[in-house]
Amino acid sequence: MRRLPANFLLGAVLVSIVVGIAALSLIWTPHDPQTMSISTKFAPPSATHWLGTDQLGRDVVAQLMAAARNSMTVALVAVLLGGSIGVALGLLASALGGWVEDGVMRLADLGFAFPALLFAIMLAAVFGPSLTNAVLAISFINIPIFARVTRASANQIWTRDYVAAARAAGRGRFAISRDHILPNIAAAIIVQATIEFAVAILAEAALSYLGLGAQPPASSWGRMLSEAQTLMYLAPQLAIYPGLCIVTAVLGFGLLGDGLRDITDPRLVRAR
Amino acid sequence: MTDAPLLEVRNLTRRYKLPRQSLLRRSPVLTALEGAGFSLRAGETLGVVGESGSGKSTLARLIMAFERPDAGEVLFNGSDLHALSSEELRGLRRGFQMVFQDPFGSLNPRRRIGWSIAEPLRANGEETQVTYRVAEALEQVGLHPADAGKYPHEFSGGQRQRIAIARAIITKPALLVADEAVSALDVSVQAQILNLLMDLQDDLGLGMVFISHDLAVVASICDRVLVLQHGKTLESGPAADVLRAPEHPYTKTLLKAAGAHT
Numbered sequence: 001m002r003r004l005p006a007n008f009l010l011g012a013v014l015v016s017i018v019v020g021i022a023a024l025s026l027i028w029t030p031h032d033p034q035t036m037s038i039s040t041k042f043a044p045p046s047a048t049h050w051l052g053t054d055q056l057g058r059d060v061v062a063q064l065m066a067a068a069r070n071s072m073t074v075a076l077v078a079v080l081l082g083g084s085i086g087v088a089l090g091l092l093a094s095a096l097g098g099w100v101e102d103g104v105m106r107l108a109d110l111g112f113a114f115p116a117l118l119f120a121i122m123l124a125a126v127f128g129p130s131l132t133n134a135v136l137a138i139s140f141i142n143i144p145i146f147a148r149v150t151r152a153s154a155n156q157i158w159t160r161d162y163v164a165a166a167r168a169a170g171r172g173r174f175a176i177s178r179d180h181i182l183p184n185i186a187a188a189i190i191v192q193a194t195i196e197f198a199v200a201i202l203a204e205a206a207l208s209y210l211g212l213g214a215q216p217p218a219s220s221w222g223r224m225l226s227e228a229q230t231l232m233y234l235a236p237q238l239a240i241y242p243g244l245c246i247v248t249a250v251l252g253f254g255l256l257g258d259g260l261r262d263i264t265d266p267r268l269v270r271a272r
Numbered sequence: 273m274t275d276a277p278l279l280e281v282r283n284l285t286r287r288y289k290l291p292r293q294s295l296l297r298r299s300p301v302l303t304a305l306e307g308a309g310f311s312l313r314a315g316e317t318l319g320v321v322g323e324s325g326s327g328k329s330t331l332a333r334l335i336m337a338f339e340r341p342d343a344g345e346v347l348f349n350g351s352d353l354h355a356l357s358s359e360e361l362r363g364l365r366r367g368f369q370m371v372f373q374d375p376f377g378s379l380n381p382r383r384r385i386g387w388s389i390a391e392p393l394r395a396n397g398e399e400t401q402v403t404y405r406v407a408e409a410l411e412q413v414g415l416h417p418a419d420a421g422k423y424p425h426e427f428s429g430g431q432r433q434r435i436a437i438a439r440a441i442i443t444k445p446a447l448l449v450a451d452e453a454v455s456a457l458d459v460s461v462q463a464q465i466l467n468l469l470m471d472l473q474d475d476l477g478l479g480m481v482f483i484s485h486d487l488a489v490v491a492s493i494c495d496r497v498l499v500l501q502h503g504k505t506l507e508s509g510p511a512a513d514v515l516r517a518p519e520h521p522y523t524k525t526l527l528k529a530a531g532a533h534t
Contacts, residue, residue, distance in 0.1 A: 161377040161378035164336075164338060164370070164372065164378075165370065165388075166395075167336075167338060168336055168338075168365060168369055168392075169392035169439075169443075170365035170395040170396055171391065171395040175395075179380075183382045
């Protein structure tokens with residue numbers, strides 16, 4: 001058994017911690033993340049409030065945990081939604097070729113050219129700021145990314161002899177896409193999904209920071225950051241904790257994705 | 273047996289556009305195959321010989337209707353494959369199958385071989401007795417029915433080529449196209465696979481288009497020979513005549529090369 005790459009192991013550890021905490025928050029948090037208590041505002045770390053309380057007396061640990069859950073949910077839904085549509089479009093482009101392929105890929109170029117934040121601001125302007133619109137915006141930017149990766153990998157598989165054999169057998173393009181292409185490009189898609197998960201976490205934090213994502217009273221790392229900003233000199237720790245959480249989660253998923261890529265693509269490992 | 277040919281190829285031409293050399297000039301065109309023609313009766317073997325780039329594989333892809341020719345026709349049992357609708361073509365595909373060169377690339381690595389062998393049956397909606405027919409095909413190519421549950425990486429190159437042949441014959445086709453089917457194999461395994469192909473041809477009455485760069489191999493199993501160079505047909509005729517008294521100097525060179533290592 002080959003040794004697993006260091007970036008994969010570190011990424012796996014960080015991701016396990018973040019996902020574990022998010023899962024734990026479903027059944028248990030030290031305090032209710034929304035309960036305010038003005039008498040104990042800006043409390044220092046103690047046995048009851050491990051990381052202290054914020055300007056409204058809310059427990060920081062409980063808020064960070066609830067925010068982790070929200071962040072994971074947003075990223076998961078956005079990557080699954082945008083990823084499924086992108087993969088389907090990529091497979092379609094690769095299977096049909098010709099003007100369909102050209103059309104899908106030019107649309108993908110258009111999607112790339114459109115800044116994600118701008119799109120989210122546009123959605124917020126039209127439908128009002130909400131977590132749902134943030135999810136939709138992040139899903140939307142994922143579509144062209146997955147469409148490109150899928151098409152590029154699928155085009156390689158279409159040249160294989162076993163695909164020619166399937167055509168000779170009389171199988172249709174969609175059946176071949178399902179039975180031959182998809183299973184053989186799954187690794188590349190999973191790697192991309194892991195990396196996009198990190199990007200989605202960052203995007204959610206950015207949108208919430210701007211007030212376009214999670215709305216109060218829902219917890220969010222991004223909103224915790226923006227609320228702490230005005231109190232930077234009074235209580236800098238309130239900005240540091242959510243910042244560290246964002247770094248941990250983004251770094252964890254990024255490293256995990258890179259590590260998975262190294263494992264599934266032996267050419268890269270040998271080149272290093 | 274009727275006199276009508278199983279496969280008739282007429283004036284087949286295929287050109288490929290190459291990448292543009294300059295923005296202002298038109299992209300250059302490569303003529304991969306030009307005016308190829310032959311006919312093949314059931315039970316016969318036609319050898320197609322030529323070096324790399326001679327158009328052999330293009331001919332195979334056109335016969336299998338994987339791509340369209342720029343001119344000419346491929347008549348299988350009298351119907352022009354390239355004039356049919358894609359639905360009609362798919363219906364006829366069970367009648368002509370192909371064995372590929374690379375036994376490591378022609379089987380989906382993520383599927384059990386029983387699944388791969390049964391694929392032509394499923395494609396034609398024949399869902400009955402699949403397990404039995406896969407077992408039968410495996411025995412016909414000298415493998416064990418229990419092998420159906422294994423993955424391709426568990427087999428050697430020669431065994432994989434047997435699996436590919438099992439997949440090609442499971443629909444009981446009338447025509448088999450073998451594109452360099454033994455070139456990637458060790459010499460001892462080559463002989464086994466050639467014998468297997470000839471036995472199957474006798475048992476099933478297969479017409480076979482056997483494509484190879486190796487004239488020695490072609491000489492041992494083919495009734496007639498077609499010699500290609502740069503897409504053009506240099507010579508064609510009964511194998512015995514072409515090999516005994518080649519007309520074209522290129523064929524003589526190929527013969528010498530074949531003689532050198534046999």
